[in-house]
Amino acid sequence: MPADLPLADELAALTVRIADLLLTHETVDEAVSALAQALKESVPGALGAGASLMDTRGRRTSTAATDPTILQADQLQYDLRQGPCLTAWAQQATVKMVDSRTDHRWPAWTRAITDLPLRSAISTPLSTPDGAIGALKVYSPIPDGFDSKAIRLIELLARPAALMLANAQARDAAERLSDGLIGALGARDAIGTATGIIMERLHVSHDKALATLISASRRREVALHQLSRDIIAGGEL
Structure with missing residues (x-):
């Protein structure tokens, strides 16, 4: 995507792409995977990206990551029950990690990722009128790797993505119920x-x-x- 596009135009183009990706995939897992890949490609400076859907207890129902390193970092969050993604989901607010080596909010998780090439991150909730259903996250290999434009872009993208994913979840649930009844x-x-x-x-x-x-x-x-x-x-x- 051209870097010189105004944010509004960039967001519009990206939203159209996301809508096409999410609405044309048959399952929620496929849609989440497509969203993670689109996020990585759209945010300047992103080493990788992930997208996760969670239930009311914070347990994953669907998750995807663009790279093995991102998958490992995300898995550590779920195993340790702490990290920027879970905080963004729980607080329904964007969380920025400027530097994993100086941020003390998630001590077990930041220690666990010391050997990974991840220094900064942004996590934002996938929010619907009924609450957060998950979170998006991007990682950078350098400290403070994302500017305010990147943060705003992710936040604005998360809104339509959350609604489309919620609809996909409802569709999958209805299909499972139908299959069960049959x-x-x-x-x-x-x-x-x-x-x-x-x-x-x-x-x-x-x-x-x-x-x-x-x-x-x-x-x-x-x-x-x-x-x-x-x-x-x-x-x-």
Whole structure:
């Protein structure tokens, strides 16, 4: 992206790109990965970038990093339960780390990344009207590696990205629910059909046939719906 674009034009171009990336990826994980890569390419001075979605307890639900070094730094934050990304998410505010060697807010984490080529970072929350759903972060190999324009760019980018990711999460949840319902209905239908087959084979009542099916499932240590499908396919009890 040309460095001489005014911030408003740069943001507009970047937002269009992000929207296209997030809306065309089929899963949340793919969208988060695309967002991290776009962030790295868009912020001057960034060694790498990451994007994470978190639940209400701060546990990751989806995360992506552009480089192994960034992935390691992020993993250390989650393992140690401290770091600029988690602080940005918890406080719903942008966090700037000027120099990892002089910043004492996250002592265990900054000690852990001493051997990594990371000296400064910006983390900003992915905020929606219902609260923060995660955070974006960029890292630099030099102290104070990001200027005020970079910080503003990340903050402005995070707003539409958060809304689009929240929509993607809702879409994925609805699809999982739909798949679960379809599976449950399929299992119920299979059990009902298998019960009917047993009624015909043994000349027993519905209740007796279902009890026989359940007993066979326990005896053979096979899931009830699986045994039902086996019987429908011609298998024996």
